[in-house]
Amino acid sequence: MAFAVWKACMRSQVKELSIIVRSPSVLHKCITKRYIEFKFFPEKPLEEDETTSMNLCQAINNALYTTLINDSTAIVFGEDVAFGGVFRCTLDLQKRFGKDRVFNTPICEQGIVGFGIGCAVAGSTAVAEIQFADYIYPAFDQLVNEAAKYRYRSGNEFDCGKLTVRAPWGAVGHGSLYHSQSPESFFTHAAGLKIVIPRSPFKAKGLLLACIQDKDPCIFFEPKVLYRAAVEDVPVREYTLPLGKADILVTGDAVTLIAWGTQVHILIEVADMVKDQLKVQCEVIDLVTVNPWDMETVCNSVKKTGRAVVAHEAPLTGGFASEIAAVIQEECFLHLEAPVQRVTGFDTPFPHVFEPFYLPDKWRCFDAIKKTLAY
Amino acid sequence: MVLGKCRGLVNNIRARIGMIRRQICSVGTSSVNLKPNVDMPLFPGPQSQWTERLELIHPLSYNRIPIYRVMDREGCVLNPDEPQLEKDFVEKMYRTMILLNTMDTILYESQRQGRISFYMTSFGEEATLIGSAGAIASNDLVYAQYRETGVLMWRGFSVDQCINQCFGNCEDKGKGRQMPLHYGSKSHNFVTISSPLTTQLPQAVGSAYAYKLAKNGQCVITYFGEGAASEGDAHAAFNFASTLKCPVIFFCRNNGYAISTPTHEQYGGDGIAGHGPSYGITTIRVDGNDALAVYNATKVSREYVLAENRPVLIEAMTYRLGHHSTSDDSTAYRSVDEVKQRDSLDSPILRLRRYLEMKGWWNDSKECSWKEETRKNVLKSLARAEKVLKPEWKEMFRDVYYDMPSQLVKQMKFMEAHIEQYRDKYPVDKYMNPV
Numbered sequence: 001m002a003f004a005v006w007k008a009c010m011r012s013q014v015k016e017l018s019i020i021v022r023s024p025s026v027l028h029k030c031i032t033k034r035y036i037e038f039k040f041f042p043e044k045p046l047e048e049d050e051t052t053s054m055n056l057c058q059a060i061n062n063a064l065y066t067t068l069i070n071d072s073t074a075i076v077f078g079e080d081v082a083f084g085g086v087f088r089c090t091l092d093l094q095k096r097f098g099k100d101r102v103f104n105t106p107i108c109e110q111g112i113v114g115f116g117i118g119c120a121v122a123g124s125t126a127v128a129e130i131q132f133a134d135y136i137y138p139a140f141d142q143l144v145n146e147a148a149k150y151r152y153r154s155g156n157e158f159d160c161g162k163l164t165v166r167a168p169w170g171a172v173g174h175g176s177l178y179h180s181q182s183p184e185s186f187f188t189h190a191a192g193l194k195i196v197i198p199r200s201p202f203k204a205k206g207l208l209l210a211c212i213q214d215k216d217p218c219i220f221f222e223p224k225v226l227y228r229a230a231v232e233d234v235p236v237r238e239y240t241l242p243l244g245k246a247d248i249l250v251t252g253d254a255v256t257l258i259a260w261g262t263q264v265h266i267l268i269e270v271a272d273m274v275k276d277q278l279k280v281q282c283e284v285i286d287l288v289t290v291n292p293w294d295m296e297t298v299c300n301s302v303k304k305t306g307r308a309v310v311a312h313e314a315p316l317t318g319g320f321a322s323e324i325a326a327v328i329q330e331e332c333f334l335h336l337e338a339p340v341q342r343v344t345g346f347d348t349p350f351p352h353v354f355e356p357f358y359l360p361d362k363w364r365c366f367d368a369i370k371k372t373l374a375y
Numbered sequence: 376m377v378l379g380k381c382r383g384l385v386n387n388i389r390a391r392i393g394m395i396r397r398q399i400c401s402v403g404t405s406s407v408n409l410k411p412n413v414d415m416p417l418f419p420g421p422q423s424q425w426t427e428r429l430e431l432i433h434p435l436s437y438n439r440i441p442i443y444r445v446m447d448r449e450g451c452v453l454n455p456d457e458p459q460l461e462k463d464f465v466e467k468m469y470r471t472m473i474l475l476n477t478m479d480t481i482l483y484e485s486q487r488q489g490r491i492s493f494y495m496t497s498f499g500e501e502a503t504l505i506g507s508a509g510a511i512a513s514n515d516l517v518y519a520q521y522r523e524t525g526v527l528m529w530r531g532f533s534v535d536q537c538i539n540q541c542f543g544n545c546e547d548k549g550k551g552r553q554m555p556l557h558y559g560s561k562s563h564n565f566v567t568i569s570s571p572l573t574t575q576l577p578q579a580v581g582s583a584y585a586y587k588l589a590k591n592g593q594c595v596i597t598y599f600g601e602g603a604a605s606e607g608d609a610h611a612a613f614n615f616a617s618t619l620k621c622p623v624i625f626f627c628r629n630n631g632y633a634i635s636t637p638t639h640e641q642y643g644g645d646g647i648a649g650h651g652p653s654y655g656i657t658t659i660r661v662d663g664n665d666a667l668a669v670y671n672a673t674k675v676s677r678e679y680v681l682a683e684n685r686p687v688l689i690e691a692m693t694y695r696l697g698h699h700s701t702s703d704d705s706t707a708y709r710s711v712d713e714v715k716q717r718d719s720l721d722s723p724i725l726r727l728r729r730y731l732e733m734k735g736w737w738n739d740s741k742e743c744s745w746k747e748e749t750r751k752n753v754l755k756s757l758a759r760a761e762k763v764l765k766p767e768w769k770e771m772f773r774d775v776y777y778d779m780p781s782q783l784v785k786q787m788k789f790m791e792a793h794i795e796q797y798r799d800k801y802p803v804d805k806y807m808n809p810v
Binding site for chain 2 (some may be wrong): 064073075100101103105106108110111113114115116117118119120121122123124126133138142145146149150151152153154155156157158159161191193214215216244292295296
């Protein structure tokens with residue numbers, strides 16, 4: 001079933017290359033267009049599905065609504081979620097499900113995650129929100145020392161698999177140091193956590209529902225620049241998409257491009273540029289789950305193409321591209337025609353006015369591919 | 376004002392709850408009727424009055440929270456609140472205290488002999504643990520710090536089970552993955568202990584919230600030391616429990632030291648109980664060496680948290696007679712005399728024994744035979760557990776996730792091949808055979 005959805009999606013992506021930017025205000029549109037440049041590539045679900053057009057926010061909201069209506073133990077909480085959330089992802093949920101199930105917490109991230117773990121231990125489905133991924137670090141101890149290790153250390157007597165932590169993630173055009181971060185690689189070093197990052201409303205709903213229903217604690221990072229900019233048809237029904245499975249979005253034979261979140265759209269666009277200008281076909285992979293990640297899909301692709309470029313917004317050193325590059329060289333050594341390239345943010349804090357120079361945009365990705373091909 | 380209310384906690388539950396309700400009404404409302412002609416403060420948040428007197432509020436302008444007790448150091452009941460407990464119940468309390476004390480003594484020595492890697496005793500805190508454990512229901516969920524073995528023992532976790540965990544043998548529920556003393560048992564409703572201090576507090580609040588929604592009539596109790604109360608997670612937990620109205624008992628063991636750090640380097644206020652009212656938490660301070668006082672305080676707290684869906688903070692004052700752990704020599708920061716004096720002057724075990732003797736429920740011969748029996752049983756368990764094989768080494772890879780990810784399967788297979796080749800370099804004979 002999931003495979004069929006995928007086939008349909010992949011076909012649609014190859015065909016549709018239109019820019020979709022829908023913003024709530026002219027100001028937002030200007031800021032988005034001016035500082036952060038990417039095209040959103042929508043996907044088409046199965047034809048028999050009843051769908052409705054949703055942006056990423058609405059898809060998240062819909063997944064939470066679906067969870068709350070189907071699972072009577074489910075609760076949604078965090079800072080400012082009661083009135084709908086600062087990004088409107090929890091809009092109307094409190095009105096529909098009551099103050100006991102959708103509620104504000106005090107401003108304290110370590111409390112939010114610790115509280116969520118406890119809810120999960122006692123059998124509730126806990127969906128916690130951290131307002132920005134940049135503010136998840138106060139909860140680092142609860143996530144890494146507690147959530148990640150709960151099942152292991154108790155010999156499976158206790159677990160907090162019913163916990164999902166959602167957090168807005170990634171660059172937004174003007175977010176500066178503390179509204180732009182991509183902290184996924186800090187968490188990939190903690191065995192026991194699953195880290196999931198969707199690229200679209202369709203993926204967001206299916207993956208968030210999968211995270212919530214998964215038996216392990218999950219961190220679900222939502223690319224906030226896509227909250228309103230990404231709009232596509234999303235099935236109305238409840239559906240889940242597999243965790244730990246990468247998506248091949250564009251098939252090709254010249255070079256494998258790997259990314260997740262917003263960066264996937266940049267690579268799809270770059271693949272098109274490469275096709276036009278360099279006359280070769282790139283294979284574009286959305287990793288989807290950063291940990292545990294889909295080595296098989298990535299390595300099979302690199303064995304076919306012989307070249308790989310990994311791109312992410314987070315800084316280079318210690319970024320997850322390093323892990324991917326190391327595994328590729330270990331598994332695909334005899335197939336590699338060029339060194340694995342990493343196109344990432346620089347090893348600096350995320351700057352305000354310099355954001356256009358900081359991000360691994362399409363030109364930096366294009367250049368890396370060009371060099372890889374010429375190696 | 377708040378202190379006055381605390382004093383009446385055990386004496387009159389109903390009146391107390393009524394008073395608390397009134398107090399909540401006066402501080403909890405955010406909507407204010409705006410009357411233009413009435414000169415009252417209109418700021419959001421707790422209601423207060425104007426003052427034209429310039430005055431800094433000094434912490435000593437409040438009375439310190441008093442220490443509730445039922446009996447004196449000789450075991451004589453001073454207080455009309457003496458719980459009317461059955462002979463068997465009090466005897467079980469005392470027997471469990473002796474059992475814990477005996478197991479602690481033997482396991483402490485066995486660590487000194489290198490038979491187990493680590494141990495922490497509960498010397499001096501036996502009444503705190505058993506008094507509180509006896510007052511909660513067996514299906515109430517417990518989140519512990521690490522010095523609460525007595526609570527688990529009260530619930531029937533056996534000496535065998537304790538010692539299996541300390542050895543990390545294949546009968547340990549934790550599969551030998553954690554350090555000694557990190558007990559846990561689903562069937563005893565005792566959440567597995569972890570080393571990071573205070574992380575269990577906000578978790579206990581979350582579990583209490585889940586219980587409240589499930590309307591299962593159960594509450595949650597979480598234990599922690601006065602040192603742990605300095606962690607940010609304690610602040611998080613107190614505040615969440617108060618604002619989200621959770622049926623949780625915060626039970627602080629204030630034993631005077633956090634490893635080497637005395638309390639005057641830990642906090643500058645009125646102990647841990649002093650925090651309670653500022654978070655809007657109903658609070659009591661109790662003599663932790665008085666098992667009956669601890670029992671009363673916990674019992675009334677349990678009734679309160681379930682009736683009101685609100686938290687309670689109990690601070691049990693006690694003294695850590697033992698070293699912090701087997702990795703610590705406490706004479707490096709406190710005198711042997713100090714410890715001896717405390718032990719001789721105020722022993723929680725002796726106090727309950729005197730109470731039992733005064734009731735005519737205990738005597739020297741009972742004492743001798745119980746001590747001898749527990750000593751024999753603990754030694755027998757120790758000898759047995761030592762010989763039990765460790766779990767198979769592949770348990771190292773299991774339970775990281777619900778399902779083992781493919782890269783972890785790969786790492787396990789790698790290790791399998793490696794051990795095959797270097798079999799003589801690893802202690803494989805001490806472990807169960809891989810299946």
